[in-house]
Amino acid sequence: MSSLKLPKDKSEARRVVYETLQIVKTKLGVHQQNAFSPLANEIMARLYPKKNNSKKRRA
Structure with missing residues (x-):
C-alpha cells in the first residue's frame, strides 16, 4: 500500500x-x-489528529 x-x-x-x-x-x-458534513469532519479528524500535549493537573 502506498503512503x-x-x-x-x-x-x-x-x-x-x-x-x-x-x-x-x-x-x-x-x-x-450538508448530508456528508459529519463524514467530512470525521475524515479530517483522522487525517489530522489533534496533538494532546496538555498535562492534566492533579489536585
Whole structure:
C-alpha cells in the first residue's frame, strides 16, 4: 500500500475532502445540502489528529 502525502495546509486537504464527497453525493443522488458534513469532519479528524500535549493537573 502506498503512503498518502498529506498537504501541510489543512484548508487544501479539507477542500479535496469536500470536493470528493460532493462527487459521491451526486453519484448517489443525495440532495440534502450538508448530508456528508459529519463524514467530512470525521475524515479530517483522522487525517489530522489533534496533538494532546496538555498535562492534566492533579489536585
